[in-house]
Amino acid sequence: MSTNDCKTVRPHLSAYYDGELSAGQAATVAQHVESCDSCAAELRVFESLGSAFVQAPIPAKPADLWQRIERELPTAPEPVTLSRQFSVWVRESPYGAGLVPMAASILLLLGFGLWYGGGQDGMKNNAGGMAMHSHDGEEGMSAEHMVEFAGVMDDYLQKLPSDPDGAEQMLLAKYDGEKVDADGAVKLVGYRPIVSGGLPEGYSLASTSVLKMPCCTCVKAVCKRSDGSTLVLFEHDDEETAWFGDRRQSMAMCGDKDCCLVDLDSSIAATWKQGSRSVTAVGVRDQDEVTKLVTWLDKS
Template sequence: MQQRLSAYHDGELSAGLAADVARHIEACDECAAELSSFESLSSDFAQAPLPAIPLHLWQRIESELKPGVEPIPEPVTLPRRLADSISRSPYIAGFVSMAASVLLLLGFGLWYGGEEPAAAVALHSHHDEHDVSHQHLAEFTGVMNDYLQKLHRDPDEAEQMLLAKYNGERVDADDAVRLVGYRPIVSGGLPDGYSLASTSVLKMPCCTCVKAVCRRNDGSTLVLFEHDDQQAAWFGDRPSNMATCGDKECCLIDLDHSIAATWKQGSRNVTAVGVRDQAEVAILVEWLEKKAGRAGVGIEGV
């Protein structure tokens, strides 16, 4: 949760994750205090006056551009209120210290003559990676939206589309161990009224995950994804809420014709797509938890 506080403060989380953080903050004094320090720091920065230009600045620049003369940086002081806010939070103090170091390196690099300093290259690289990650997530969300529409109309077409998009390989339990390092949780069986139609491994943007296509007795389809990350963001801005299913906290997402549910299972996460209601989620949660506990499947591998 602490890793998400900054994004939560800046309004960068999906609706589902933002709701999770908001609920957590209500019950966690430590995170509430950390969030308050973000808000206080933002306010102090907004109110802080711009520093005055030092006297004889241009004369100093002219003299320091002469060969053999090393520039002497002016000491930088912060307004007292801003300095007090930074000192109250070690996390923020560390962040501001790092930011100041980067700015100092950038300043000296530009001062000495034009080559982009390594700090700037690293900073640009970080932003590039961040942008690429967001692009992949946006693309993945679009693919999942197409998959959900096809799953409702034609489950077989949806299956082929996802396999083709993410280099899917149909496997049995032993092959899955070789590819992902753990035995799929569905290899322990499914509740009465469900049968396993196929198991495959997909190389998705978030991780390499196991996908199990399950059939109900009436022929309808339910799909289970077993993955490393926790991604309600798979489903974009669709409405979501937290609920207790069996003995686990689950995030439920509205898919128009059905729902999706994601929950923690051992060291990984399970996302069920095409679920009818919360009661069906509870059945799956309780069954998979029981089978995993008996067989040691789907928790820490084999």
């Protein structure tokens, strides 16, 4: 046969050896190989490599394969493919050194088969581990959750003056709220609510609940003034002052506490440190009322 026939047949020799050709194609290749020493020699190379594959010991996949690959990932903005990264491991790792004499394409196929076939669970676990690490490393709320939370709080603040019961139900529904007494709060958050020690004269406790808010699990106490108006105290672990979006805020001394005061149009909100936690008072009339609450809660 002519040289052109060799050019046509050679690209199909690997598929012929693997039995992937149709019957007609296989017959054509077989007929050509019988009369072509060059193509027959190339076919014997595939047969030799296949035999080496069968006899070669399969290297154990190291337990820290994922960590090795992650450490070797380049920091430059360079596209990284699986075949490229695995070839780095095969070339540099003592586990892969024994495979180097084999053809590069077969090495990559073998490496991919070992890594993917035996490591799908590891890949999922590793991805989960990285997600877990990322989540655990966050401080406070993400920007997305902060925006959402500020929107919920804005709705709550608009509803609170005219419909405090409706505002209460809205937050309870939104954040899996559970009404509790002082002992019940201890079971859920690990501490007694600060209002369990009582409130200043002119205030009474209407309800206490525990909410699973985006920032933390916190205690919410609804307090009533003697004129029937509502004041709400949130006791929480974080120190966020961004609950109220971009509303104007300022710092002031209230009693002996540094307080962040936020303008809520017809009222204010105030946040201050109370022991190891923070307290946010919503629906406060003015700075004097904040001072009154801070001083009382400091003594209780």
